[in-house]
Amino acid sequence: MKNNLAKVSRSRSVNAAVANSNLKLAVAKTPEALAPDHSRIISYLEAHKPATPCLVVDLSIVAGKYGDLRAALPAAEIFYAVKANPAPEILDRLVALGSSFDTASAGEIRQVLAAGAKPARISFGNTIKKPADIAFAHAVGVDLFAFDSEAELRKIAQHAPGARVFCRILVEGKGALWPLNKKFGCAPEMAADLLVGAAKLGLVPHGVSFHVGSQQLDPAQWGNAIAEAKWVFDRAAEQGVTLRMVDLGGGFPATYGPGVPTVAAYGAAIGRALKASFGAGQPEIIIEPGRYMVGDAGVLETEVVLVSQKSYDDDRRWVYLDVGRFGGLAEVEGEAIRYRIRPVGESAAPEAPVVLAGPTCDSADILYDKAGYTLPSDLESGDRLRLYSTGAYTTTYSAVNFNGFDPLRAIYI
């Protein structure tokens, strides 16, 4: 598996394909996505006034997202990224709709099987797996495994002999609010060698995957990554190995605010990029959407625990909520993901600047300090706020009992 491939030739062929697809992208329209309709959730909250903090998820929005994504990318098989929200209600609904599943652990494989998914519809997409978990997946019939290193490939060969494998490549992913361009993936040169090596280890070299970063707001980012994948296909073919599948990862956005292109714009950009790189010989395509599928389906209701000021001179109020970083809002890290936050009920008072923080005794439990949030100046303890598009990466980030607070409760309607 020694690397003896020329990097220069990769850059040249990749750049040509991207230039080609970008030309067409420049004239493509990317209309703004409409805000999702949360009226069922709001009606539920008004009628039940659940104890806070509480996330309410509308399963019909999840189903709608699944349908919209299928329509935008008809050639792609959807593997829902279970990590975004593994609630049985969501998995059941997606099994009924015919979805496949991208899993990160033996635990997620068990959850998906319990929802009735067939093993043939499950991919073990984590590139970092324990031998016992690989063996478990193999024993229950999972046959599709990700890797990005020789050591992982050897583990898969030993514990899941004969399985289909795909190699994750590193891609740049500019424009993503939650970048994934460091920890996972390997250089395309290495990927090509490893996939050729996979065949020698008795595995089936199936394809290439990448992830252009989560909440990726630039549909053109898939173009470069698809061209890199094609380069790997070509190098493998030169060594007698035919690859069949490209996994386009996740990255499709939730509607946290304005400026989010529609899913149709992503479908169009990806379609053009696939044509530019692969021409008539299109590969099998899979996608692994997480945030897009469930983010907009959730609204989190929280109670204001305290409103205070730090000094007589500081006119920014501190608003402490009963949910924070340890209660499920870990993705406020860096303040790039900015949830829409609105008070429950009308207020005639003018809006004024606030710092938003969680309820724990941990000084890291500050949600938004620099993002410039404002809330009505008459906000006080006991008032409720709603955080929109909070259906993804919240419940499972919630600590079990940090500071004695219960994990985030979720209701699925």
Ligand SMILES: Cc1ncc(COP(=O)(O)O)c(C=O)c1O
């Ligand atoms: C392998 C893999 N696939 C899919 C996803 C889902 O990404 P997103 O939520 O951006 O759709 C992730 C997110 O971390 C991932 O690691």
